[in-house]
Amino acid sequence: MTAEHSGGVTGEDGPNAAQVAYWNSPASAGWLAEQERFDALFAPLTEAALDRAAPRAGERAVDVGCGCGATVLALARRVGPGGGVLGLDVAARLVGRARQRVAEAGLEHARVELADAALHPFAPTADLVFSRFGVMFFADPASAFANLRRALRPDGRLVFAAWRPLSDNPWFLVPMQAARAYVPPAEPPEPGAPGPFAFDDPARVRGILDAAGWRDVAIAPHDTALRMAAAGDVGEAARAATRVGPLARALADAGQDVRAGAETAVAEALRRYDGPEGVVMPGAVWLVSARP
Numbered sequence: 001m002t003a004e005h006s007g008g009v010t011g012e013d014g015p016n017a018a019q020v021a022y023w024n025s026p027a028s029a030g031w032l033a034e035q036e037r038f039d040a041l042f043a044p045l046t047e048a049a050l051d052r053a054a055p056r057a058g059e060r061a062v063d064v065g066c067g068c069g070a071t072v073l074a075l076a077r078r079v080g081p082g083g084g085v086l087g088l089d090v091a092a093r094l095v096g097r098a099r100q101r102v103a104e105a106g107l108e109h110a111r112v113e114l115a116d117a118a119l120h121p122f123a124p125t126a127d128l129v130f131s132r133f134g135v136m137f138f139a140d141p142a143s144a145f146a147n148l149r150r151a152l153r154p155d156g157r158l159v160f161a162a163w164r165p166l167s168d169n170p171w172f173l174v175p176m177q178a179a180r181a182y183v184p185p186a187e188p189p190e191p192g193a194p195g196p197f198a199f200d201d202p203a204r205v206r207g208i209l210d211a212a213g214w215r216d217v218a219i220a221p222h223d224t225a226l227r228m229a230a231a232g233d234v235g236e237a238a239r240a241a242t243r244v245g246p247l248a249r250a251l252a253d254a255g256q257d258v259r260a261g262a263e264t265a266v267a268e269a270l271r272r273y274d275g276p277e278g279v280v281m282p283g284a285v286w287l288v289s290a291r292p
């Protein structure tokens with residue numbers, strides 16, 4: 001066992017092996033390269049999710065699917081040195097970045113493990129299980145959420161953000177439609193299949209949490225504005241839109257001509273979102289909370 005793997009189950013041979021492979025593949029490199037942009041893009045909805053979670057000084061939090069660690073840092077600042085934060089993620093490069101940021105920030109009460117949150121052997125010590133878009137990738141979500149419940153003290157709480165349907169999230173949909181001439185449209189995933197929109201149906205989310213033994217489940221819509229780029233910079237917004245998610249996956253092996261053509265088409269489609277505040281697109285999420 002390497003130090004990197006200590007204390008966790010990394011998941012490459014487990015039920016989430018396909019997602020573990022995906023998040024460690026070049027297709028997810030965009031999350032690393034675009035980390036600062038996406039942290040800025042998601043900042044307003046992150047505040048809303050954190051306000052709902054209301055971490056208090058001295059509390060212990062677990063951040064599920066923490067990626068490059070933005071919310072590990074935010075949680076660590078809110079709970080303070082008297083508390084603690086454990087970030088978990090299956091993507092080795094993203095864990096590396098998160099650890100680097102934690103170290104640079106001098107947040108000694110935060111740590112990040114390479115681990116599949118569905119399998120991690122939690123001790124029931126946390127006050128809060130939190131996630132920003134990190135819980136929609138489990139092959140067996142009811143079993144995974146039953147495991148997450150084991151992380152909490154009896155009076156703890158769960159709060160996470162997940163995307164509402166694709167049709168309510170033009171920042172995903174419009175670039176995909178605009179690039180259609182350059183990348184073959186992907187087969188629509190099975191409803192509920194692991195992926196960014198796996199939790200778009202609130203009835204399904206409630207069913208999963210009920211099956212996993214959670215109670216007091218509350219699912220509230222939250223609308224956000226995603227500032228993709230500065231005013232007038234639709235080219236930059238198009239680059240962002242093609243670096244992560246389904247378009248990044250579709251363009252991963254594309255040649256320079258195809259990529260450039262797709263970016264130009266996306267930039268053209270984003271022009272109608274360009275205004276004095278920047279290239280701003282609506283985003284629609286669920287803020288979900290529950291008790292163990």
Ligand SMILES: C[S@@+](CC[C@H](N)C(=O)[O-])C[C@H]1O[C@@H](n2cnc3c(N)ncnc32)[C@H](O)[C@@H]1O
Pocket residue numbers: 011016019020023038064065066067068069070071088089090091094115116117118131132133134135137138
């Ligand atoms: C959409 S990204 C969000 C990352 C981060 N929370 C953020 O908001 O920037 C989803 C993250 O979940 C992680 N992930 C997927 N399945 C996971 C699992 N079973 N256990 C832990 N992390 C997982 C991925 O590696 C990825 O970093």
